[in-house]
Structures are given as structure tokens and as C-alpha cells.
Amino acid sequence: MKTFALSPSSGAGTPDVAGFFDPRTFSVQYVVSDPATRQCAIIDPVHDFDEKSGATATHHADELLTYVKEQGLEVQWILDTHPHADHFSAAQYLREKTGAPTAIGEKVVEVQKLWKEIYHWPDFPADGSQWDRLFAEGDAFPIGELEVRVMFSPGHTLASITYMIGDAAFVHDTIFQPDFGTARADFPGGDAHQLWQSIQDILALPDETRLFTGHDYMPDGREPQWESTVREQRETNKHLAGGVTEDDYAAMRDERDSELPMPKLILHSLQVNTLGGRLPEPEANGKRYLKIPLDALEGAAWE
Numbered sequence: 001m002k003t004f005a006l007s008p009s010s011g012a013g014t015p016d017v018a019g020f021f022d023p024r025t026f027s028v029q030y031v032v033s034d035p036a037t038r039q040c041a042i043i044d045p046v047h048d049f050d051e052k053s054g055a056t057a058t059h060h061a062d063e064l065l066t067y068v069k070e071q072g073l074e075v076q077w078i079l080d081t082h083p084h085a086d087h088f089s090a091a092q093y094l095r096e097k098t099g100a101p102t103a104i105g106e107k108v109v110e111v112q113k114l115w116k117e118i119y120h121w122p123d124f125p126a127d128g129s130q131w132d133r134l135f136a137e138g139d140a141f142p143i144g145e146l147e148v149r150v151m152f153s154p155g156h157t158l159a160s161i162t163y164m165i166g167d168a169a170f171v172h173d174t175i176f177q178p179d180f181g182t183a184r185a186d187f188p189g190g191d192a193h194q195l196w197q198s199i200q201d202i203l204a205l206p207d208e209t210r211l212f213t214g215h216d217y218m219p220d221g222r223e224p225q226w227e228s229t230v231r232e233q234r235e236t237n238k239h240l241a242g243g244v245t246e247d248d249y250a251a252m253r254d255e256r257d258s259e260l261p262m263p264k265l266i267l268h269s270l271q272v273n274t275l276g277g278r279l280p281e282p283e284a285n286g287k288r289y290l291k292i293p294l295d296a297l298e299g300a301a302w303e
């Protein structure tokens, strides 16, 4: 299976984008680098977890670090697009390894408030202090000589953001590859109409913008893919092409989502990812424990 691909820079102001696919969680992690200065950012890194044994590992995050070292890159940022519901973020692990700051969208505090209730964590500071920086719509910052612009892209989660880096947009769980469609919008805080609007904002970017998605589910057994263009998505995305209206889309999305079981790691992942990718503190015996609320996600479909 193809688990790595490099999408090269096309000239000044455009990044090299290395994509690393994790087949366990169908997630794509990125190292985005400025060829001129060798500065880079890591986006949506995965901290490995095996729910059957409870084991954690850093194989995927270490693979990113190996690439960074081999390419002579320097990590300036560790970025998440949203609090993921299907894998642990490796942001903290990579922060410890590289010293680079972590960041996510500022609305993550609203997600923290939702999950603080669900996990019954009365003392949990739902204030975003678990990251070094929280980004708002329109924020801009550099990676080397590349300009990064933050777009607020809610819908899949209420905190989702897109990182626009030169000609590359990291659209996470909004649009998937054209043959798979778009992301679900039924997690706590999700909204199909908001997702539609966020997708319209992405499709309004220049036609040849490279879009890098956060997951690929390999329909019909094809190889993993994670890169497309705005033009391809507008013309061929199975949920968007052919004159689909916002109401058509939201109705399709809500109907489809009502039949989808929850991701198997949603209750595991959110308690790590609302902590910025920190594992729970060890108890007196030195072991860490996850807390699984029962009957917390009302109306969720059974597998």
C-alpha cells in the first residue's frame, strides 16, 4: 500500500508537501516545508493507539521526525486542524521532541466545554491553555518565507480550521477525495449547513489550489490518495458536483450521518485531544487510564 507521497513545490512561495498515510486510522499526516529556508510545519500527527490492548506507540510520529531529519528540516509549528475523533494527536509528543509550539483553532474551547460535560471533568480548564497558540479566522503567520493564512472551516467540528500555505490548503475533514465525497457533520458540535458553507469557501479558492485532505477511506479498494485541486473537487466530488444545493446537501448529509456508527475511538480520542494530545496523567500506580462514558452519545447508530 502506498503510504507516502511528496507533492513538490512549483516555485517560490509554494511548499513541498510530504503526506504520510496511517492505514490503522485512515489518517493523513503532513510535513509542509519551505524549500528556500528548510523550515517546516507538521500537520495532524497521529499518536498510535491499539484499542484492543490499550497500548500506545509513536511509530507514525517518529516516521515524521525521521523525514524531518533526513531532509534537513527545522520544525517551526505543530498544527492540528481540529480535535480528532478517530486518533490521538501526537502534538505533545512532537512538542517534547522538537521544542516547536503547538496550535489549533480558537473555537477548540467550545469543544472542550462540550466534552468537559460528557467526561464529567468539573476541574478541567476548558480555556485552550493546552496549546501554545489558538488561531482565529484570518490569522497569518510564516513558515520560513511561506505565508500561512487561517480559514475558519466549521461543520465537521465547530472548531475546524483550514491552513492555507502558499498554493496548498489543508482542508482536513471537510472535503475528502472526489470519489468519497465529504466529511460527516454529526459529532457533538457538528452541523451540515456550516460544513456546506465551509466547503463553499474552500471551493472559492483559485482553481489550481492543491487540496490536502485529512483522511482517505480507499473506496473500491484503490490505493490511498489525499491530494486534489479545487477544480477537480468542484467538477467531480460525488457529494458536490452537478448543481447540488445547500438544502440537498444538508439533507443528504444528515440522512447518511444518522446511519453511520460512531468512530470506534471517539470516546478514547477526545479525552486525549481536548488535552492538546496529552495522555491522561498516571494514577498512583504509575498507569494511565481512559474514562469511557456510557450512553453519552444519544441516538448514535449501532454497528
Ligand SMILES: [Fe+2]
Residues within 6 Å of the ligand: 082, 083, 084, 085, 086, 156, 173
Ligand atoms: Fe475529524
